[in-house]
Amino acid sequence: MSDTYEQIRQVRLHEPERIGELARRRSTRPIARDDGRLLLIAADHPARGALRVGSDSTAMGDRYDLLDRLAIALSCPGVDGLLATPDIVEDLLIMGVLDDKVIAGSMNRAGLPGAVFELDDRVTAYTPGALSRSGLDFGKVLLRIDLQDPDTARTLETVGRLVSESAALQLPIMIEPFMSRRRNGVVVNELTADAMVQAVSIAAGLGDTSAYTWLKLPVVPDMEKVMAATTLPVLLLGGDPDSGADDIYRAWEDALVLPGVRGVVAGRRLLYPENGRVADAVATAAGIVHSATPAVAR
Template sequence: MPDIRELVETRVQRPQAIAEAAGRRVRPASLLGAHGRLMMIAADHPARGALRAGARPLAMADRADLLDRLCSALARPGVNGILGTPDVLEDLLLLGALDGKVVVGSMNRGGLAGTVFEIDDRFTAYDAAALATAGFEGGKMLLRIDPEDAATAPTMESAARAVSGLADRGLMAMVEPFISHRVDGHVRNELSAEAMTRAMTVAAGLGTTSAYTWLKVPIVDDMERAMAATTLPALILGGEVSLDQDATFASWAKALALPTVQGLVIGRSLLYPPDDDVAGAVDAAVGLL
């Protein structure tokens, strides 16, 4: 378990140690691992107020436990990337856990879960300049397109600027698009092939160039038809924790056979598996690659 007292002491006494650790970090030679794919662990949920994992409503609220799970996952063979917000990534930098890993910073976390302004997904975390300064490999943004919410338009515009800013610096722009609707006051993503096709085609056209754009997409029925809509590289996201891990892994394996799918970005499904065996879950996912 990480020593929280030591992390806090460093933050109090030597906040510059974070930038120093970023400067010392050994950068990866490629976005792809030895298996030829990108296998990332996602940990940007807490900054949006989304702390649930499966049946545990506050699973991600214990930072020491989360960091322990992240360090365990990042240490497994075949895991070559991490997605997170500044607070999480900086803790991992201080712990020396990011050497040789593809590091992607989460950019817009302002659309807090369960709020009336959820679709107005402001860029409240990393920007392109900060990611370049830190020496990270890219930035990720969430784009939920709600046809009935006018806040979608400024979110799209902000995402387009972020894609352009990242591309100007030669950094990956990871866009996670959905068609979304409010149902009984809650934002719900439409997980159909038609909705994903529409969302991906909108996301692919954002910014002044698509040269550095990757898509982060969920599993949907008729995945082959949905993924036929783009030539951009795509990564499969894990979504909610499932009690049927075998079925989940089977769906990931099927998607990985598609030419545009270049890897996985999995968070809660691997960090909080039903049996709590993080290493076992991560190793099973890596085995799919």
């Protein structure tokens, strides 16, 4: 891959304008194909300073290793696309591995883990206009709601504006909502069905239309109750990378049959599997996502 990475460095040095051209000229596809399912590989972690995988606190900080893993994952049958921030999307565009893929651009967040301003989740990456100009397919934004933190009001207003701006451009936007609170100074998300129903209900009502709104949700106990709270399309979070793979895959299988669940967005779980075999982990995930038979909606 050394020649490929030298090409990236040369384009960034001498031809930065070419990056936008590559984005606009890439071959595209419908967001959902015949089975209505999506498997997206997530790589938006580095931009929020979340580099840890297992015991390695800077595993995702090696950009070349991460790009190697992403190139393998994106080449696997059944992988529909990518969720990432502009820097990673642009590296992969130069590498030529994003043709015929769905690209979800992360709007990222200012509220970095552990910061005193952690819940002040302002947009720091893609905007709806930038996504549209680049010919990308989705926007993604986090929404953490802490009823005891005044920064939540600003976050709600920001996400509502992003939903409206995206819809005006006919650009789908994924909201990843949580009810959150500080516990001993650390922000934690409430991963119960009741908390997720509350978060989903708040998220779905943001913006001047929900026509282009999707949700990105964790799998929690009593997931049927969560999915009964919304008619919006839902993609599942990949799950805790420190949990056992079998448990995660079983949770996906159970949730994917629920009405409204359209697929999975997974990152470290697939890019850094315990056995190191990225292609095998991705193949397993793709088989689960694209073989699931949804239940009949009520």
